[in-house]
Amino acid sequence: MAAVMPIFYAGVAASGLPEGRGTSYWGFTQTTAAILIAMISPLLGAIADHSGEKKKYLRAFSLLGAVACFGMAFIGEGDWLLASVLVVAGMLGFGAGNTFYDALLNDVSSPAMRESVSARGFAMGYLGGGVLLAVNLGMILGYKQLGFADSTGASQVSFAMVGVWWIVFSLPLFRRVQEKRREAGGYADRLRAGMRRLGETMRGIKRYPELYKFMIAYWFFFDGINTIIVMATSYGTDIGLEQTDLITALLLTQVIGFPAAWLFGRMADRFGSKRMLFGALWTYVVIVVLGYYMTNALHFYALAVLVGLVQGGAQSTSRAIYSRLIPPGRTAEYNGFLSFTSRFFSFGGPLAFGLVGILTGSSRAALLAIALFFFIGIALLAIVNLEKGWREAETGY
Incomplete structure (x- = not known):
């Protein structure tokens, strides 16, 4: 999604469209996927909690995402509509599936182990994503040596490989992970129960003030992190970096992310999750400030590190903290609610980036504006009392 599909979409799927139209269609595709995920995640989470079938829904959405990846192998020149539909399906499979995957954290670990288990999950994600991305980029860049007619053919095969990878590495979870099952009745009963529970969540979340405060803080710093992720390539291009530099930096982030996420979890166990999250967010402030002064590829590599x-x-610790603030038995429901609200507010960072860039004529000033989201998130996080929040989750007050 970061290194291959945007280029493939613009150069292959959107070929033949008027100039600039492909970029607009790509933006609409991302927006459509985000809206769909935000709309369905809270309700599906409530239904899954009621029925105790988080794995069932995770399996369904994983299959949807993998099938979408297989379908991308058949995208050819001018197939922008097919590409958009498949990208939306793939993002829906991943985004909605993560609601149930995150909710399983409470089933597979005790409260004291949440930080380290969550961090290990992210660490393995960086490892798996980095390995496959490196293989696929090697195929695309060295297509002649591998016998492909062009880079398009190599890209198509790489999409199918992602589908296979997705399914194969999901099998241990589906076969071995256990969750508490409940008798939930038919699908109509589950839907009614899910809607009722979702309404209870929206009305009752203020019964958990520390959870509420953390959620608001999360909206802001998640928006800052997400903006850096989605705008990094565009920013690098604006200051004159080559495509190979951008890809190298992305791979560097994946390579560093594997041991760093694992070590971060160990340090959160020792020094406290809130303290470590503060450290991560202040590091992002430093990244934004240094990015303002960045002038060459070497600087970009340093920021990638x-x-x-x-x-x-930051992601794993946030997930672990949130998991301990959630009332027992409502994990998928509250994860779905967080997914909905954070995606709903996630337009703020990219919007601020775009507006400041237009008003100042400088992408550097636009990047610097993102520091405001981290400052607000840090300030709100400072007033969250985690110990009090854990008691509220257990007792309701």
């Missing part, structure tokens, strides 16, 4: 050191840790 910094991102790799804290990105997985």
Whole structure:
């Protein structure tokens, strides 16, 4: 999604369209996927909690995402509509599936182990994603030596490989991980129960003030992190970096992210998850400031290393903290609610980036504006009392 599909979409799927139209269609594709994920995640999470079938829904969405990847192998020149539909399906499989995957953290670990288990999950994600990305980029860049007619053919095969990878490495989870099952009745009963529970969540979340405060803080710093992820390539292009530099930096982030996320979890166990999350967010502020002064590929590589050191840790620690603030028995429901609200507010960072860039005529100033999201997130996180929040989750007050 970061290194291959945007280029493939613009150069192959959107070929033949008027200039600039492909970029617009790509933006609409991303927006459509985000809206669909935000709309269905809270309700599906409530249904899954009611029925105790988080794995069932995770399996369905994983299959949807993998099948979409297989379908991408058949995208040819001018097939922008097919490409958009498949990208939306793949993002839906991944985004909605993560709601149930994150909710399983409470089933597979005790509260005291949440930080380290969550961090190990992100670490393995960086390892798996980095290995396959390196293989696929090697195929695309060295297509002649591998017998492909062009880079398009190599890209198509790489999409199918992602589908295979997705399914194969999901099998241990589907076969071995256990969750508590409940008798939930038919699908109509589950839907009614899910809608009722979702309504209860939206009305009752203020019964958990520390969870509520953490969620608001998360909206802001998640928006800052997400903006850096989605705008990094565009920013690098604007300051004159080559495509190979951007890809190298992306791979560097993956390589660093694997051991860094694992180590971050160990340090969160020792020094406290909130303290480590503060450290990660302040590191992002430093990244934004240094990015303002960046002038060459070497600087971009250095920032990629910094991102790799804290990105997985910030995500895994946030997930672990949130999991301990959630009332027991409502994990998928509350993860779905967080997915909905964070995606709903995630337009803020890219919008601020775009507006500041237009008003100032400088992408550097636009990047610097993203520091505001981290400052607000840090300030809100400072007033969250985790110990009080854990008691609220257990007792309801």
